[in-house]
Amino acid sequence: MLVYISKRLMLVPITLFGIILINFVIAQFAPGGPIEQIVAKMMMGQTSTTAGISGGGDMGMSSDALAAAGTVHSNTTYGLDPELLEDLQKQFGFDKPAHVRFFTMVWNYIRFDFGESYFQNRPVIELVIERFPVSISLGLWSLLLIYGISVPLGVRKAVKDGTHFDFWSSTVIFVGYAIPGFLFAILLILLFAGGQSTFNWFPLQGLTSANWNELDWLDRVIDYFWHITLPIIALTVGGFAYLTMLTKNSFLEEISKQFVLTARAKGIDEKRVLFGHIFRNAMLIVIAGFPSALIGILFTGSLLIEVIFNLNGLGLLSYDAVIKRDYPIMFATLYCFSLIGLIMHLIGDLCYVLIDPRIDFETRQ
Structure with missing residues (x-):
């Protein structure tokens, strides 16, 4: 029985890796993202540009946020300053390649470090x-x-x-x-x-x-x-x-x-x-x-x-x-x-x- 349990436990990290990878890829191609959420609120006047960039208000992000998946279309400015969108991408970590963000996320998850919520300013754990x-x-x-x-x-x-x-x-x-x-x-x-x-x-x-x-x-x-x-x-x-x-x-x-x-x-x-x-x-x-x-x-x-x-x-x-x-x-x-x-x-x-x-x-x- 110990041999069987050992084999099953060895499959756990492999299975988790596959699940996270599949969902990460899906999130890459899914429309919308956290940046679009912030931009929409900015355009509706629900938050200020300063709050979105500086991490104040409800939009504060931590450096661990870069581990998450997400995309924003580089050729879309939503009628806002392109530099503002670039700053948002950097703050979310979306300026880095997808594979870098993925393996950063995997390494953090091994240590049960889930980073901080994008919109609640609290550690996810x-x-x-x-x-x-x-x-x-x-x-x-x-x-x-x-x-x-x-x-x-x-x-x-x-x-x-x-x-x-x-x-x-x-x-x-x-x-x-x-x-x-x-x-x-x-x-x-x-x-x-x-x-x-x-x-x-x-x-x-x-x-x-x-x-x-x-x-x-x-x-x-x-x-x-x-x-x-x-x-x-x-x-x-x-x-x-x-x-x-x-x-x-x-x-x-x-x-x-x-x-x-x-x-x-x-x-x-x-x-x-x-x-x-x-x-x-x-x-x-x-x-x-x-x-x-x-x-x-x-x-x-x-x-x-x-x-x-x-x-x-x-x-x-x-x-x-x-x-x-x-x-x-x-x-x-x-x-x-x-x-x-x-x-x-x-x-x-x-x-x-x-x-x-x-x-x-x-x-x-």
């Missing part, structure tokens, strides 16, 4: 650490809810296979699966968080109330769950179908095996057969898929949910960075997501071995 707990809490609560409901429901459906309960429960979970998470989130907001014809039971956005610091610990817990209820519901409603059917089919496969028929023929209690003989084998693929499921929730579903409910997590941070072309944040969050994803996939493989020692990945060619 501080922003990531600040937003990370929000995304993790949202993902963990959603995943626990999905597993807490889907596994018992899947077992029940396997026991009641072919009955009315099996049919109607499948109908409900597949309807939930068919509704996009972001659309269901908007529906929840319209029904329970805003508008004159709604119940207005939950807050419209945010993770805590304005008077959070004034509350005692119990009220803080209540306030937290009050705010996170709708986002979790929106995030989990589409996740029940896959895990429920996976659990059901896994149990049905084990139920039909010879050792189960033998146990029943011996007169062993049905509950003992179900949980003593079937449960461990059937739950192998379900439990081992926990890390992969967490990756799916964190990196796909949570992004839109954070944007819709205005939750200050990594999803909202990444979305704002893409809109503003804040490349240091864009590439830093991509790097963190990729690194966490690779590690979680390795943990998922290890879970298979811990649950069933008969599995040996070292024998795979």
